Amino acid sequence: MSEKAPWLTFRPELKVLDCTIRDGGLMNNSRFSDEEVRAVYRACLEAGIDYMEIGYLNSTKVYPPTEYGPWRHCREEDMRRVVGEHKSSETGLRLCAMADAGGKSDWQKYSLRREESVLDAIRVACYARQISEAAEMISHFHSLGYETWLNVMAISTVKEDEMDQVLEIAAQTPVDVVVVVDSYGALYREQIDHIVKKYLNVMREVGKEVGIHAHNNLQLAFANSIEAIILGCNRIDATFLGLGRGAGNCPMEILLSFLRNPKFKLRPVLEVIRDTIQPMRKRFHWGPSVPYVLTGALNLHPRDAMEFCEKDPFGDIVGFYDELVEED
Amino acid sequence: MSEKAPWLTFRPELKVLDCTIRDGGLMNNSRFSDEEVRAVYRACLEAGIDYMEIGYLNSTKVYPPTEYGPWRHCREEDMRRVVGEHKSSETGLRLCAMADAGGKSDWQKYSLRREESVLDAIRVACYARQISEAAEMISHFHSLGYETWLNVMAISTVKEDEMDQVLEIAAQTPVDVVVVVDSYGALYREQIDHIVKKYLNVMREVGKEVGIHAHNNLQLAFANSIEAIILGCNRIDATFLGLGRGAGNCPMEILLSFLRNPKFKLRPVLEVIRDTIQPMRKRFHWGPSVPYVLTGALNLHPRDAMEFCEKDPFGDIVGFYDELVEED
Numbered sequence: 001m002s003e004k005a006p007w008l009t010f011r012p013e014l015k016v017l018d019c020t021i022r023d024g025g026l027m028n029n030s031r032f033s034d035e036e037v038r039a040v041y042r043a044c045l046e047a048g049i050d051y052m053e054i055g056y057l058n059s060t061k062v063y064p065p066t067e068y069g070p071w072r073h074c075r076e077e078d079m080r081r082v083v084g085e086h087k088s089s090e091t092g093l094r095l096c097a098m099a100d101a102g103g104k105s106d107w108q109k110y111s112l113r114r115e116e117s118v119l120d121a122i123r124v125a126c127y128a129r130q131i132s133e134a135a136e137m138i139s140h141f142h143s144l145g146y147e148t149w150l151n152v153m154a155i156s157t158v159k160e161d162e163m164d165q166v167l168e169i170a171a172q173t174p175v176d177v178v179v180v181v182d183s184y185g186a187l188y189r190e191q192i193d194h195i196v197k198k199y200l201n202v203m204r205e206v207g208k209e210v211g212i213h214a215h216n217n218l219q220l221a222f223a224n225s226i227e228a229i230i231l232g233c234n235r236i237d238a239t240f241l242g243l244g245r246g247a248g249n250c251p252m253e254i255l256l257s258f259l260r261n262p263k264f265k266l267r268p269v270l271e272v273i274r275d276t277i278q279p280m281r282k283r284f285h286w287g288p289s290v291p292y293v294l295t296g297a298l299n300l301h302p303r304d305a306m307e308f309c310e311k312d313p314f315g316d317i318v319g320f321y322d323e324l325v326e327e328d
Numbered sequence: 329m330s331e332k333a334p335w336l337t338f339r340p341e342l343k344v345l346d347c348t349i350r351d352g353g354l355m356n357n358s359r360f361s362d363e364e365v366r367a368v369y370r371a372c373l374e375a376g377i378d379y380m381e382i383g384y385l386n387s388t389k390v391y392p393p394t395e396y397g398p399w400r401h402c403r404e405e406d407m408r409r410v411v412g413e414h415k416s417s418e419t420g421l422r423l424c425a426m427a428d429a430g431g432k433s434d435w436q437k438y439s440l441r442r443e444e445s446v447l448d449a450i451r452v453a454c455y456a457r458q459i460s461e462a463a464e465m466i467s468h469f470h471s472l473g474y475e476t477w478l479n480v481m482a483i484s485t486v487k488e489d490e491m492d493q494v495l496e497i498a499a500q501t502p503v504d505v506v507v508v509v510d511s512y513g514a515l516y517r518e519q520i521d522h523i524v525k526k527y528l529n530v531m532r533e534v535g536k537e538v539g540i541h542a543h544n545n546l547q548l549a550f551a552n553s554i555e556a557i558i559l560g561c562n563r564i565d566a567t568f569l570g571l572g573r574g575a576g577n578c579p580m581e582i583l584l585s586f587l588r589n590p591k592f593k594l595r596p597v598l599e600v601i602r603d604t605i606q607p608m609r610k611r612f613h614w615g616p617s618v619p620y621v622l623t624g625a626l627n628l629h630p631r632d633a634m635e636f637c638e639k640d641p642f643g644d645i646v647g648f649y650d651e652l653v654e655e656d
Contacts, residue, residue: 006518007516007518007519188335188554188586189517189551189554189555189558190334190335190558191335216547218550218582218585218586219544219547219549219550219551219579219582219616220550220551221547222546222547222548222551223517223547223548223550223551223552224551226516226517227517230517230518241618251547251621253618253621254546254547254621254625257546257621257622257624257625258516258546258625266649267646267649267650270618270645270646270649271646273618273645274644274645274646278642281642288547288616290569290581290598290601293579293581293582293585294585296585297582297585297586314606314609316602317598317601317602318595318598318599318602321594321595321598322595
């Protein structure tokens, strides 16, 4: 491959994962209508997207259905109502769901085998301190036949030796993909470089892929995703119009306009944004704004900024800043 | 300097330029009230910002005062009404204005010497094809005692040999700073690397500084500004809340949260955003949105996207895309 203008070329092994419904579900308790989820599913099919994360595979006890929509639990019948007899072998689109560690999912009771489910992959999400449980979860889902991913969250808060330990444990599991997850949207380019290279060094040796899941607090989600791609990450998370927790994720429409693999189509992405995602702005707020800059720059969980934005995203940002600095 | 975590350190020679009123003036024909310009000026003073670009030094014939506000022409009396007897030697803030090449400014008639003006610096803006006129403008303003900058616009459309020629000519002028200007917000990180290194190679030899002026079409304005800083650019353009043409500029609030020089203060920036900039959103629209992604990714002037967004930023983006692709 010529080194002259590498941004004009593409790596066929690079795969894109849409997590609009899953990450966006953190903004509305996963209360999406069937029509909305179906529109996202169809857009993924038509746009040539490789994976769609249709929701969380979490516990109905922790997240009661009276408060949380069906995309927090991903019961097989709910998914099939939307995607029918979906088969990745026929459509080229793999469906996945995310199971949280820390007692948030009833993973021990999950016994549906891959061939019985519309899901192809399970993504296990954990904090560094929960890596041992996450490893058990990976073994469990792997033994049921699923492709497995590991998303170690809030990596910007994890110390170097802990990160090494997490990667060492992950490398010994049957997990297929390990994702660099910048939950706080706090990482700058040089930090992304350092962490992604570390992940790649460990994972390539054991034949696993590395992914990137960026948040947009500092308007770096797309930039950091490009950076990870340049360094060799082959699994990229993105969402339509950046819909996701707080400042949102890497916007799919920007990512696909950058990727040069002709299998990716931008037009269906714009259609679902116009017809389905943009109208959600009337129900809840997401995307870059000043409160998220402040939590991102301070490497804090976005919860305070989310609370602020829920009241009024254009409220008293100076007062919000003063509170953050006072508590700092 | 330790290479371990360079983002925790700072270069004292790195200087920040606020161009809120100048670039933002492209969204409202430079019709800012005196109070608004004064609020931006005060914020620059309090935040420790090094330069404030107070507007364009352009022709009243081309931009008649019936249609354009005073910040399109920067008459001395208009500026003094806002900044009084401003002196950079007392305040640490240098004021500058931008003069366009191509017959848009009456630079030949401008005869006020630096010591007679509140301005310390003139930024000459040109397209590559206008570099000869720009060189004359630089000589003219330099001979009047001003610090001079050269902003060669739309650099993403300039071919390699033309860029070399432009830099060769610029190097022979008395200009102090040459700015990499990504007017279309079309450049990815690797392209920024290539262009910034080229500028630095030429300009460092002749003792000139290199700056970066990024636009946010692909949500890369801050990322590309960081990248330029890492590579050695010492002059960074930014605007409050990213106010600027189309998708806007590198947001000052994000830039200052990244810079580690303790002379920079974030709080006054948040104040001016809350009290002065945010309320402007009721009068006109700017900032990242899908139409700008499309023109940015196609390396096009944002004018079509601006027209689209003026009508309805949440309009039919699919129709807009179809038109762009048809004309492509």
